[in-house]
Amino acid sequence: MESIEQALKAFDQDGRLQKRIERQRQELLDSAIVQAFLQDHPDVTRSMIDRALSKLYEFKKERGNCQTCPGLDHCPNMIKGFQPALYTERGSIEISYSRCQLKREQEAEQAKLQLIQSLYIPKDILKATFDDMEQNEERADALSEGLEFALSANPGEKGKGLYLYGKFGVGKTYLLGAIANELKTKNIQSYLIYTPDFFREMKQAIGDGSFQEKLEAVRKAPVLMLDDIGAETTTAWTRDEVLGPILQYRMAEKLPTLFTSNYDYDELEEQLAYSEKGGIERLKAKRIMERIKHFTTFVEVGGQNRRSM
Template sequence: MESIQSSLQKMMSGEKFLKQYEKMKHEIFTDPIINEFIGKNPQVSLEMLEKSLPKLDQYRKELNSCNNCPGLEKCSNLMQGYKPRLVIERNYVDIRFEICETKLKIDRQKQQQSLIKSLYIPKDILEARFENIDQREELRMAATAAALEFVMEADPGNHSMGLYLYGKFGVGKTYIMGAVANALADRGIETMLVYTPDFFREMKQSIGDGTLNQKLERVKNAGVLILDDIGAESLSSWIRDDVLGVILQYRMLEKLPTLFTSNFDYEELEEHLSYSERGGFEQLKAKRIMERIRHYTRPVYVDGSNRREQN
């Protein structure tokens, strides 16, 4: 039986193989990409190039793919998302791979998105950006300016001052907070956006499945916490005192900023928080919660046309 080595020698000495080899060699040596490398590296000899033909062929094909980038998902390179670079190793030309700009950009976006954690927040809010906010109405401009100022000064663990955006339904309070979260992600600051009514409803359900403390800890420790639409929830004394109160007390002590959106101003929210499901009002307990909100947030009124009616 003929050995593999012998079979290879016969194949490589065959006329068809030699023609294909010479064709590939001609294509490589006349390729502008390879000639550019040779021009920059005059120490490269013909012998080195001939020994490195497979690498040179791979390099020119992959670099051409990079120069006509089809996007990361359709990248045909051996190492998807990596750009080839020729290097000289002793008497041989080899390939090294470097992460390309397309992959860098996508990885950066994924990293930023991982800094934004959300509970029950719509996708369009998570993609909000300050540059997309309609600034034609003066009172919305004031709110946007306050939000931008917060983003620039935010320093979780050292500075606990937050924002309290309030105003009528649909004027863009939540969208502004989404823009805040994305701008903070650009700075590498973790943000959690929470739609308060659904979150409080889940906390009630968590008593039965034993996940209450785990979920409470997650929200308490967020670098920046945004409680969206506070005051829209069905409130109970337990939610007010043992969930909201615990969260705000912890964040106050740890100097972690909390931001709010609401249809209520401070006084209206205090009245809402004083309601007791047992009947009557618990004004003192509501005042304790509001003291933490008032002292650690800047109130900003948001006005303008209803964005939902425009869509």
């Protein structure tokens, strides 16, 4: 039986096939991403290249997909969300795959949601942008402050956040969503938390042993957004063992915190002063409020109640 090589030679008597193969090989080696690999690995020989042509083709194709990424849901790569890399080992060119940036972000988001159940992003918040927000005189300052924060945010260097105050339904949470989505374009992670649910969850976390893990995750969030603070029934424990340590850490580490509330600074201080036992602890409430006041800019969000329209 004749060899494959002999059969090919008999079939390609005029050499056209061989020329086409050589041309495709050269186009592969001339591609920018393969050239970058070869320049970083001057020890690669022609023999190594010839033995690894299929891997080089695979690398070029898959990385080409990454360069024109259509998004994680439509990733055309063999392993969705993974991108290839070339390396040499024992005189051979090898290929490996690792999670791309979008895949890592997705997994980080899923890990957050599994850990902190009170993290929530309703569908309308997922789509919130500054361009879509209603522009009028009552909201102009709030939108300006929100956009300014999103564009200049630098967790770890600039720790000042925002305190968004306004009546029920005026769009405070939607503004947080627009800020969060703008931050996402800068690869800055934010935690958007519905505060009443978060405090209830932290109480339950004592029983299942996850309290410290949850507290650490929230304390260290690059940007923390506490939505509807003051709406929950205040207890001395949530104020002193949950909210206080979170704010103290974030203040020290210059990690910005944003709040929304139906209460202004003074009204929130009154809320925080009351405990579940009916007592009033003004000094402890004042300490919490001093941290909030010092590290936020007070922003009033005006307008009509859009939930009743």
